[in-house]
Amino acid sequence: xxxxxxxxxxxxxxxxxxxxxxxxxxxxxxxxxxxxxxxxxxxxxxxxxxxxxxxxxxxxxxxxxxxxxxxxxxxxxxxxxxxxxxxxxxxxxxxxxxxxxxxxxxxxxxxxxxxxxxxxxxxxxxxxxxxxxxxxxxxxxxxxxxxxxxxxxxxxxxxxxxxxxxxxxxxxxxxxxxxxxxxxxxxxxxxxxxxxxxxxxx
Numbered sequence: 001x002x003x004x005x006x007x008x009x010x011x012x013x014x015x016x017x018x019x020x021x022x023x024x025x026x027x028x029x030x031x032x033x034x035x036x037x038x039x040x041x042x043x044x045x046x047x048x049x050x051x052x053x054x055x056x057x058x059x060x061x062x063x064x065x066x067x068x069x070x071x072x073x074x075x076x077x078x079x080x081x082x083x084x085x086x087x088x089x090x091x092x093x094x095x096x097x098x099x100x101x102x103x104x105x106x107x108x109x110x111x112x113x114x115x116x117x118x119x120x121x122x123x124x125x126x127x128x129x130x131x132x133x134x135x136x137x138x139x140x141x142x143x144x145x146x147x148x149x150x151x152x153x154x155x156x157x158x159x160x161x162x163x164x165x166x167x168x169x170x171x172x173x174x175x176x177x178x179x180x181x182x183x184x185x186x187x188x189x190x191x192x193x194x195x196x197x198x199x200x201x202x
Contacts, residue, residue, distance in 0.1 A: 013046060016169065026113075035097075042115045054110055055119040056128045061107040063099060072096040144185035159189050 010019040023057060028044040029036045036052055037044045079089040122128055143151050156181035166173055174195040178187045179200035191197045
């Protein structure tokens with residue numbers, strides 16, 4: 001597959017110059033500063049430390065697949081012991097198998113964009129981000145929506161910074177994408193300014 005040719009104008013996150021020139025299927029390199037962005041499924045990953053993000057995603061998918069595999073075996077074992085629940089358990093088995101098939105395909109696609117050796121090296125160096133626990137996720141939700149004075153000050157500071165960056169580097173913007181949108185508070189705040197706000201998280 002070739003790099004998506006609909007991406008006609010791309011700004012380098014490192015030097016802010018327009019990335020021009022030949023684009024390979026594997027990487028997009030800024031000719032001004034030499035910063036390289038890996039290409040995943042024909043789309044260049046325009047985030048700093050993108051290889052770290054790829055490695056972290058691959059590692060997390062490996063963990064989820066292992067956990068799902070354990071759950072699948074538990075359901076299969078229950079099927080042997082509880083034949084009266086066969087219909088329900090078979091649906092569970094099919095769901096796990098379908099989920100695992102999709103996740104394995106996604107993991108393999110990421111594996112084509114970054115070598116396993118590089119993932120291992122990044123992990124050994126301690127550069128992969130730590131995954132948040134459920135309790136930490138709830139803490140973020142509370143922080144975003146509790147309306148405390150400290151939280152509102154932090155959020156307004158971030159929103160002001162985002163608006164300043166957009167004014168400085170992007171004219172006539174009517175839509176924004178919020179990657180890592182979390183509980184959605186920042187997306188809601190940005191919706192006060194922009195016509196369309198796309199919030200994404202996983």
